[in-house]
Each structure stands twice: as C-alpha cells, then as structure tokens.
Amino acid sequence: MRSNSQQVAELLTNELSPAPGWPIRSASEAWLGVLEVLAASLRSVRSKTTVTSTASSTPDSPLLDPRWCAAQSVEELAVELRRHRRRETHAAALRAVAHWWTNMVPPPLHETVDSGAAPGSGHTSGRMAHPPNTWRIELSQAEWRKFAELPGLSRGLAEELRLMLGAETFPFQRGVQRVGWRHGWFDEATDRDAAQHLLATIAAEGGVDRRELWSGLSEVAERWCGRQPDCDSCPLRGVLPARGPIPLGEE
Ligand code: SF4
Secondary structure (H helix, E strand, C coil), X not given: CCCHHHHHHHHHHHHCCCCCCCCCCEHHHHHHHHHHHHCCECCCCCCCCCHHHHHHHCCCCHHHCHHHHHHCCHHHHHHHHHHCXXXXXXXXXXXXXXXXXXXXXXXXXXXXXXXXXXXXCCCCCCCEECCCCCCEECCCHHHHHHHHCCCCCCHHHXXXXXXXXXXXXXXXXXXXXXHHHHHCCCCCCCCHHHHHHHHHHHHHHHCCCHHHHHHHHHHHHHHCECCCECHHHCHHHHHCCCCCXXXXXXX
16 A cells, blocks of 8 residues: 555656656756756746756856856856846855855766766765765765855755755745645644654655655645645645645634
C-alpha cells in the first residue's frame, strides 16, 4: 500500500507541468536555481520555482556564468537583469553569492553528476559529493553559517539557496506552511525544526529530491492554496483529510 508521502510525491509529479530541471544534476543547473531564487523572471508564473525557466528565458545571457556575475558591479548586474526582464531587487546579493561561488565551487561549472560515481571518487575536487542522480556541495556548518551571512541575504533567501545547493534543509515559507497545516501534516504549534524534518521525511519516503518537493509545494501554495484554498482543481485534493482542509487559525 502506498504511503501518504508517496501519494503526495506522485500527485505533484504527475499533475504539475513538467519541470525537467529537477532533480538538479550539475553545478550549472544549481546556478540556474540560484538565479531563480535571487532573480526570478517577471514573465513566468512558475519563475520562482522552475529551474529551467531561467535557461529558456536567458539563453544568451552572461548571467548564466557566475564568474561573469562576480566580476560586475551591482549596477551592471541590475542592467543585465532588466534586459532579461528579471527582478533586480537582489542584485547585490546575487553578486555576493556569485563571488562566493567562484571561490567555493570548483570548475568545470558544467560538469554533470555521474549517477554511478561514488562520493570522493576523484570525479572533481574533494569538495563535491556525488549521491546518485543529484548534485550538491558539501560544506561544514561553519561554512554554511558564513554563507548565510553574505550581504543582502535574508534568512529565507539563504535557506532557499542552501536547498538549491543541496544542503539538508527545507525552506519553510508561509505558503508551504499553509499546505502542511491544511493537510494536518503539522499544525501551527509545531516548531520549525520539527516541521522541516517532517517535510524532509515526506521527500525521502516519496522518493523525490527535497528540492523537487519544495518546488512542487511552493507552486501549489502559489496557485491553489492561498487565503481561500481552491481544492477542487488542486493537485493535492486526493490527499486531503476526510473532512476537507483543516482551517487555519485566522480562518
Ligand atoms: S487541496 Fe486544498 S488545502 Fe490542499 S494544497 Fe490544495 S488548495 Fe491547499
């Protein structure tokens, strides 16, 4: 019998439009994810959560090269972001992260993870890990703390970026909270760490990369699970509690 986690993963995978950028398999795809978090497209509904929209909307942009981004001034970056109709609010943070990237992520940028490669196999410098079918960067807690202190990064942005880079985290924004509360996965009294652990467990049990689960839940929250939930057309209607969505405190 399928678990609830597997059902959630299947519904999100089967009913949302394809997002072939998931799971992230290379450093270049992770950089696209960074761009989506810090410079979402102004054109796409899914821009914040769909890695591939960056590639399709900026096919010839130097923004796709973190070393180019690191070498620009904030003003020059903002000009390029405007040229591609992307949000420029976080141009300073994008420059700081690009600078960090050039120091922490060894070339070649476009290396693709070999699903059969073992961690530390010498496939790249020892800093990169190669779990099957995913790409991530291995950092110590002290290094992640330094990352979170980069200029212009709020706690929420830093968490989203850490996830994009493969860290063991699960961003816990309001939209994802709403989905979890209404389905009874946790409630408003559940502390952040426990809720994040539960979401990570859903990803593991559902057999999906946690980045993919986060992307799907974020899209569901944005398109269907606002202040007034539109359950009839939502992909997750099949895993609602028997009596329907659990009302939030303010409802
Ligand atoms: S089924 Fe309803 S409560 Fe569940 S995520 Fe969709 S809109 Fe929200």
